[in-house]
Amino acid sequence: MGWRDRHLEIKSPEQLLPMRRAGLVVGRTLERLRAEVRPGITTAELDAVAExxxxxxxxxxxxxxxxxxxxxxxxxxxxxxxxxxxxxxxLAAGDVISIDCGAIVEGWHGDAAFTMAVGEVPAEVERLIEVTEDAMWHGIAAARVGGRLTDISHAIESHVRAQGAYGILEDYTGHGIGTAMHLEPSLPNVGKPGRGPRLVQGLALAVEPMVTLGTKETDVLDDDWTVVTTDGSWAAHSENTFVLTDTGAWVLTALDGGEERLAALGVPFGPLAD
Structure with missing residues (x-):
């Protein structure tokens, strides 16, 4: 099925308000988890904190x-x-952990993720985390009303490629979000600009580059969930949910709505609330 055949869920300003509340829950939960990550804590303990x-x-x-x-x-x-x-x-000192989190408020979803080091890690790993997060913001910054979906994809890929020889996952993508966690359209992290559905006000998207120090190829473990790199290279994942309004981009899962990072990239900030 081609992009143009897919139904896209477009939200009204009134519908975006509970989405922002869900996004704030996600953002605050991730902030809490950042403070909890340390050597000696288990991932199950982090999950309990989040729930x-x-x-x-x-x-x-x-x-x-x-x-x-x-x-x-x-x-x-x-x-x-x-x-x-x-x-x-x-978790042990020298690990890196990616935490992905979603929450529902009044039937509306928010979804975001971050990667962080557990104590000190090699400079190349710190750089991987930074490049992945920056790529996400460049993707969001490329979104304009009237533009195309893959303008975001191209911005993500271009930023990562300019930083070095990283692997960018192609089999896993960002996605639409709203009354369900995963909606159309799928949002690739690589691609040429100017393709896919037009970007319009009220189309909420989760932008989530997944970048590795080696290959883009992955396997799924026997638990049928965990995705690992085939070459054992370390990876980073960064995600936020955003929407375009009549005045700019509004990052629903960022505590400041994305204002600081969008301003640094010269992108109009378009909050409907806060």
Whole structure:
């Protein structure tokens, strides 16, 4: 099915307000988890922190039970790229961890992720994390009303390619989001600009580059969830949910709505609330 044949869910300004509330729950949960990450903590303990924070905020975890997923966050360590299942794994100094989190408020979803080092890591790993997060912001900054979906893809790929010989996952993508966590369209992290559906006000997208120090090729572990690099190279994952309004981009899962990073990239900021 081609992009032009797919139904896209366009939100009204009134519908975006509970999406922003869901996004804030996600953003605040991730902020809490950043503070909890340390050597000696298990990924299951991080999951418990996340579920408690989401529920105490009046929201529901998006991930728990999703196609049978058994936890409220994805916790992916080192060569695990995405979809890691929290459990008894204990974080050690020198690890990196990617945490992905989703929450539902009044039927509307927010979805975001970050990668961080556990203590000190080699400079190339720190750089990988930085490049991945920056690529996400460059992707969001490329979105304009009337533009095309792959303008975002091209901006992500161009930024990463300009920084070095990294692998960019192609089999896993960003996505539309709203009344479900995953909606059309799929949003590739590589591609030529000017393709795909037109970007319009109210189309919410989760932008999420996944970048590695080696290959773009991956395998799925026997748990049927955890995605790892085939060459064992370490990976980073960065994600935010955003929407275009009549005045600019509004990053629903960023606590400041994305204002600081968008301003640094010269992009209009378009909040409807806060």
């Amino acid at each position: 408690d924070h989401i529920r105490s905020s009046g929201a529901t975890p998006s991930f728990l039970g999703y196609h049978g997923f058994p936890a409220s966050i994805c916790a992916s360590v080192n060569d695990e790229v995405v979809h890691g299942i929290p459990g008894g794994r204990t």
